Amino acid sequence: MMKLFRKLKNKKGFTLVELLVSVAIFAVIISPLIHAFLSATDMSRKSHYLGDATLASRNIIETVKARGAWETIDNPLILGNAVACDCLLQVHTFHLMGYSAGMSTFDVTVTFDADEFSDINNMQIADYSPMDGVFAQSVNEYENPDILAADYLATQVSIHSGVDLTAEQVRLLYSREILIKVHQTAAEDRITVTYTYGYAGYTYTRDYEFYRAARTATEETKSVYVFYQPIYFRHDNITIDNSAGMDLKLFLAAQNLNIAGYTPVISGDSTVELFTNADGGELVSRSQHDRMFKITVDVYEKGVLEQGGRRMLRIEAAKLD
Numbered sequence: 001m002m003k004l005f006r007k008l009k010n011k012k013g014f015t016l017v018e019l020l021v022s023v024a025i026f027a028v029i030i031s032p033l034i035h036a037f038l039s040a041t042d043m044s045r046k047s048h049y050l051g052d053a054t055l056a057s058r059n060i061i062e063t064v065k066a067r068g069a070w071e072t073i074d075n076p077l078i079l080g081n082a083v084a085c086d087c088l089l090q091v092h093t094f095h096l097m098g099y100s101a102g103m104s105t106f107d108v109t110v111t112f113d114a115d116e117f118s119d120i121n122n123m124q125i126a127d128y129s130p131m132d133g134v135f136a137q138s139v140n141e142y143e144n145p146d147i148l149a150a151d152y153l154a155t156q157v158s159i160h161s162g163v164d165l166t167a168e169q170v171r172l173l174y175s176r177e178i179l180i181k182v183h184q185t186a187a188e189d190r191i192t193v194t195y196t197y198g199y200a201g202y203t204y205t206r207d208y209e210f211y212r213a214a215r216t217a218t219e220e221t222k223s224v225y226v227f228y229q230p231i232y233f234r235h236d237n238i239t240i241d242n243s244a245g246m247d248l249k250l251f252l253a254a255q256n257l258n259i260a261g262y263t264p265v266i267s268g269d270s271t272v273e274l275f276t277n278a279d280g281g282e283l284v285s286r287s288q289h290d291r292m293f294k295i296t297v298d299v300y301e302k303g304v305l306e307q308g309g310r311r312m313l314r315i316e317a318a319k320l321d
Contacts, residue, residue, distance in 0.1 A: 048102070048103070048104075049104055050312070050313065051102065052101045052102035052103060052104035052106075053101070053104070053106060053299045053312060053313045054313065054315070055101040055102050056099055056100075056101035056102075056104075056106055056108060056297075056299055057108070057297040057299055057313060057315040058315070059101060060079055060096075060099075060108065060110055060297050061295060061297060061315065061317045063078060063079060064079075064110075064295055064317075064319055065317075065319055068319075068321050069112055069293045069295070069319045069321050070290075070321055072112075073092050073112055076094045076110075079094065079096055079110060080096050080099050081096060081097060081098060081099070089115075090113065090114040090115040090118075090121075090290060091111065091112070091113050091114070091115060092111070092112040093109060093110070093111045093112075094109070094110045094111075095107070095108070095109055095305065096108040096109075096110065097305070097306075098302065105302045106299050106300060106301065106302055107299075107300040107301070107302055107303065107304060107305035107306070108297060108298065108299050108300070109296075109297070109298040109300075109305065109311075110295070110296070110297055110298075111295070111296040111297075111298075112293045112294075112295060113293060113294045113295075113296065114290035114292065114293050116292075116293075116294040117292035117293070117294065117318075120291065120292045121288075121289070121290045121291060121292055122288065123288070124286045124287065124288045125286065125287075125288075125291075126284050126285065126286055127285045127286065127287050129223040129249060129251070129285050130223055131223065131224075131225055132211065132213075132222045132223050132224055133191055133210050133211030133222070133224040133225070134210065134224070134225045134227075135193050135208055135210035135224075135225070135226045135227065136227040136255075137227060137228045137229050137255065139229065139255075144229070145195040145197075145206040146171065146176070146195075146197075146229060146231075147167070147171075148204070148206065149171075149174065149176075149195070149197035149204040149206070150167040150168070150170045150171035150174065150197075151167045152204045153170045153174055153197060153199045153200070153202050153204055154166060154167045154169070154170045156200075156202040157170070157199070157200050157202065160202075161200065170199055173199055174197045174198060174199035175197065175198045175199070175234075175237075176195065176196070176197050176231055176236065176237070177195075177196045177237040177238075177239065178193065178194070178195055178196075178228060178236075178237070178238045178239070179192075179193070179194040179196065179238075179239045179241060180192075180193055180226055180238070180239070180240050180241070180250065180252075180268075181194065181240075181241040181242075182241065182242045182243075182244040182245075182246045182248065183244060184215070184244035184245070184246065185215075186215065187214065187215060188212060188213060188214050188215055189211070189212070189213050189215055189222075189244075189246060190209055190211060190212045191209070191210060191211035191212075191224055191246075192207055192208060192209045192210070193207075193208045193210065193226060193228075194206070194207050194208075195208075210224075210226075211224055219246075219247060220247070221247045221248070221249055221273075222246060222247065222248055222249070223248075223249040223251065223285075224248065224249070224250055224251070225251045225253065226250065226251070226252050226253065227253045227254075227255050228252075228253075228254060228255065229254075229255050229256065230254040230255070230256070230257065230262050230264065230278075232262060235264070235265050236262075236264035236265065237264070237265045237267075238252065238264050238265065238266045238267075238268075239266075239267050239268050240266070240267070240268025240269055240272050240274070241268055241269065242268065242269035242271055242272045243269065245271065248271075248272045248273065249272075249273045249275070249285060250272050250273070250274050250275070251275045251276075251283055251285075252266070252274060252275070252276040252277075252278070252283075253276070253277055253283055254276075254277060254278050257277060257278070262278055262279065263278060263279040264276075264278050264279075266278075273285070290321075291320060291321045292318065292319070292320050292321075293318070293319050293321070294316060294317075294318055295316065295317045295318070295319055296314065296315075296316050297314070297315045297316075298311045298313070298314050299311060299312055299313040299314070299315075300312060
């Protein structure tokens with residue numbers, strides 16, 4: 001028993017030097033591991049932040065593609081909190097402060113540049129014009145006002161003057177005027193076509209209403225089409241009366257236009273945008289405006305844009321309206 005006690009008493013622990021050496025070796029081993037862990041954590045944070053920045057730019061581009069470039073330019077709040085706009089002739093720039101995507105918040109600049117596609121944007125193309133109202137002169141002898149007027153005037157001449165003329169003879173002699181008139185009240189808009197014929201002091205009138213609509217607070221441009229049978233070898237008088245002031249596009253089409261040089265006398269309100277196929281005219285509404293844009297999205301860290309700092313990401317896309 002005494003021998004065992006002496007053995008235990010003679011046992012020694014670690015010395016201070018041994019302990020310090022052990023700690024130093026441990027520090028040498030663990031230091032690269034800690035550095036690698038911290039680097040991986042920082043890289044993961046930056047990767048997620050860059051991913052959120054990419055998501056922000058993609059969200060903006062997809063919004064523009066879905067809503068249209070001009071709709072977005074006219075109403076930039078579609079994109080978010082647009083606090084400023086720098087607009088030149090063909091370049092429009094919007095600043096979005098505090099734009100959120102994922103778990104991050106950024107400052108973003110969105111630029112629409114039409115000058116980048118000037119060749120395309122300088123081309124004139126046909127505009128789409130809906131048919132808000134359509135009138136077509138009938139060719140049926142029981143509905144055609146030219147035939148009805150000839151029959152009526154021939155009858156009046158025969159009754160009152162005793163001169164027997166056929167309807168065909170009167171049709172070669174009578175005068176015709178076509179009046180296209182806009183009527184407006186507080187409640188509704190109407191458009192009528194009136195044919196007026198005259199011969200030997202007698203007249204015949206025929207009215208057709210082909211457009212009627214309730215008035216709304218926001219009135220858009222209306223497009224109406226009038227198709228008529230031309231009278232050849234004489235002046236065809238057509239008058240447009242838009243004294244009511246409707247925002248109107250009028251497409252005036254002579255049917256069966258098979259003789260070159262037919263020239264009607266068209267008069268009336270200059271506020272009406274008129275398109276006609278008579279005398280070589282073109283029955284098409286054409287315009288030239290920016291349709292193709294280069295969209296540039298620059299993403300900055302929050303607060304950096306106001307300080308004039310460098311961007312962290314740029315994404316570009318093209319949009320055809």
